[in-house]
Amino acid sequence: MNKPGHPSFLILAVTFALIAWAAFLTGSGIHYRVLGMACFYGALALSWNIFALTGAISLGHAAFFGLGAYGSALFCQYWHWSPYITIFLGGTVGCIYGFLWHLTFRKLRGAAFALATLASVEIPKVTIDNWDRLTSGSLGLVGIARLPPVNLGSITFDVDENLQAQCFFLLMFALVVIYIHFKAMSSKWGWAIRSVREDEIAASTIGVDVPGIRLRALCVSAYLTGLCGAVYAHLMGSIEPALVFSLHFSALPLVLSIFGGRYQALGPFLGALILYPADQLLFHSWFPAGHAAFYGLVMVITILFFPHGIGEWVQQKTKSA
Numbered sequence: 001m002n003k004p005g006h007p008s009f010l011i012l013a014v015t016f017a018l019i020a021w022a023a024f025l026t027g028s029g030i031h032y033r034v035l036g037m038a039c040f041y042g043a044l045a046l047s048w049n050i051f052a053l054t055g056a057i058s059l060g061h062a063a064f065f066g067l068g069a070y071g072s073a074l075f076c077q078y079w080h081w082s083p084y085i086t087i088f089l090g091g092t093v094g095c096i097y098g099f100l101w102h103l104t105f106r107k108l109r110g111a112a113f114a115l116a117t118l119a120s121v122e123i124p125k126v127t128i129d130n131w132d133r134l135t136s137g138s139l140g141l142v143g144i145a146r147l148p149p150v151n152l153g154s155i156t157f158d159v160d161e162n163l164q165a166q167c168f169f170l171l172m173f174a175l176v177v178i179y180i181h182f183k184a185m186s187s188k189w190g191w192a193i194r195s196v197r198e199d200e201i202a203a204s205t206i207g208v209d210v211p212g213i214r215l216r217a218l219c220v221s222a223y224l225t226g227l228c229g230a231v232y233a234h235l236m237g238s239i240e241p242a243l244v245f246s247l248h249f250s251a252l253p254l255v256l257s258i259f260g261g262r263y264q265a266l267g268p269f270l271g272a273l274i275l276y277p278a279d280q281l282l283f284h285s286w287f288p289a290g291h292a293a294f295y296g297l298v299m300v301i302t303i304l305f306f307p308h309g310i311g312e313w314v315q316q317k318t319k320s321a
Contacts, residue, residue, distance in 0.1 A: 029163040030281075032163035032164050032166070032167040033163050033166075033167075034276065034277050034280045034281060035167050035171075035277070036163070036166050036167035036169075036170040036171070037170070037276060037280075038272050038273050038276040038277055039167070039170040039171045039173070039174040039272070039273075040170045040173070040174070040228065040231070040232070040235075041252065041253075041256060041272040041276050042174050042177075042178075042256070042268065042269035042270075042271075042272030042273060043170075043173055043174040043177040043178075043224070043228055043269075044065070044225065044228045044249070044252070044253050044256075044272075045252075045253040045256035045257050045260070045268035045269065045271060045272055046174075046177045046178060046180075046181040046224075046257075046268045046269055047061075047177060047181075047221055047224035047225045047227075047228060047253070048061050048221065048225065048253035048254065048257060048268070049181065049221075049253070049257045049262055049267075049268045050180070050181055050184045050217055050220055050221040050224070051217050051218050051220075051221035051222075052254075052257065052262060053184060053185065053190075053193050053194070053197060053217065053262070053263075054193050054196050054197055054213065054214050054217050054218075055196065055197035055198075056109070056113055056214070057113075057114050057254070058113075058114065058117045058221075058250070059114050059115070059117050059118040059247075059250050059251070059254075060101075060116075060117030060118050060119075060120045060121045060250055061117075061221070061222075061225050061249065061250050061253060062121050062244070062245050062246060062247065062248070062249040062250040063094075063097055063117075063120055063121045063123075063124055063125075063245065064094035064095075064097060064098060064221075064222040064223075064225035064226045064229065065094070065225050065226070065228060065229035065232070065244060065245075065249040065250075066121075066124060066125065066128075066229060066241065066244035066245035066249070067090070067093045067094045067097055067124050067226060067229065068090035068091055068093060068094040068225065068226025068227060068228065068229030068230040068233075069090065069229035069230060069232055069233035069239050069244040070090075070093075070124075070128055070135060070141070070229075070233070070239065070244070071086075071089055071090035071092070071093035071094070071226065071230065072086040072087050072089060072090030072229075072230035072233055072234065073086075073090075073141050073144045073230075073233045073234075073239060074134070074135065074141075075089050075090070076144065076145045076234075077141065077144070077145075082148065083145050083146070083147050083148065083230075083234045084147070084148070086230065087227060087230040087231060087234070088227070088230075089230075090226050090227065090229060090230030090233075091223045091224065091226035091227035091230060092223065092226070093226055094222045094223055094225055094226020094227075094229065095219050095222045095223040095226060097124065097222060098218045098219050098221065098222025098223070099215070099218075099219060099222075101117070101120065101218060101222070102211075102214070102215045102218055102219075104116075104120075105117070105120075106211060106214070106215075118250070121245055121247075121250065124245065125241050125242075125245035128241050128245075129241045135241075137241075138240065138241060138242070139240070140238060140239055140240025140241065140243070141233075141238060141239055141240075142237070142238040143237065143238070144233055144234060144236075144237050144238060144239065145234065146159075146160040146234055146235075146237060147159040147160055147169070147231075147234050147235065148160075150165075150169070157169065166235070170231075173227075173231065174269065177224055178265075178266065178269060180220065180224065181265065181268075181269075182265045184217070184220070185263075185265055186265070189213075189216070192208050192209075192213045193213055193217055195208050196208065196210050196213050196214060229244060229249075232244070251295075252295070253268070255271070255275070255295050255298065255299055256268050256271035256272045256275060256276075257271060257309075258271075258299065258302055258303075258309060259271040259274070259275060259298055259299070259302045259306075259309060259310055260272070260274070260309050260310060260311050261308060261309025261310060261311030261312045262309060263308070263309075263312070264309060264311035264312060264315070266311065267309050267311040267312075270310065270311050271309070271310070271311075274310070275295070275298060278294075279291060279294050279295070
């Protein structure tokens with residue numbers, strides 16, 4: 001039996017709290033939209049953090065996001081498959097690019113690795129931007145198939161038209177990623193990841209397959225990020241290279257993870273649940289074009305006052321109380 005302080009109990013508690021919030025939330029549709037997108041960005045931050053747990057900081061996860069978005073959209077457009085199938089294919093495209101990352105950057109560490117990942121975003125972006133016959137180039141793709149309704153017995157969730165149903169869909173998607181992130185921290189694989197982060201040489205001397213652990217974490221992270229990109233494409237209905245390969249989808253997961261707590265099971269997700277609604281519902285009304293300034297200010301405050309994230313700070317205050 002799990003005690004209240006156990007991470008799995010915390011995940012269960014947060015799950016029921018979010019489901020109750022989405023079910024009984026009242027007000028305009030914007031509140032469902034904001035909560036749903038907060039769950040989406042929480043899933044994206046968790047996906048990024050799975051690889052960051054190895055000690056490597058990526059600035060290029062927008063490559064996986066964009067490839068997942070275009071992969072799913074193109075499969076859906078040319079083969080007319082259901083988005084619920086092509087989404088997983090989009091994740092696979094991101095995973096393949098992650099494997100190529102490993103082959104190319106496996107010897108890089110620190111700032112050199114981060115800069116290499118940042119530069120690697122331009123390769124698929126420029127390719128898609130210039131492959132007019134397949135991707136429509138810089139014009140992007142429009143009229144992408146939306147997510148079909150989901151039938152559960154007599155209940156129908158119209159994910160495209162009903163913002164409450166869309167909120168539930170994104171919440172369920174986030175919960176799956178939360179579980180995978182939790183396993184990446186608490187399982188035997190998670191302990192191997194931790195040993196690689198702390199000291200690669202010491203980890204290898206005790207039998208840890210350092211390259212294999214990094215590759216597995218990278219492929220899982222890339223696949224989940226590709227899934228996020230695929231879901232985004234079908235939610236928005238249109239994409240273009242400058243949007244899905246933008247620095248926004250590389251930097252925002254980093255900000256949310258650092259603010260929430262990179263080494264907390266729910267840290268990155270907590271960061272998204274706090275920062276995204278604060279930005280959309282509060283800061284946006286004061287400074288409509290000041291999103292970058294808001295997240296920049298958050299980063300400065302976090303580094304100065306909450307170096308291990310708001311999640312660990314709350315945990316420490318709870319224990320002391």
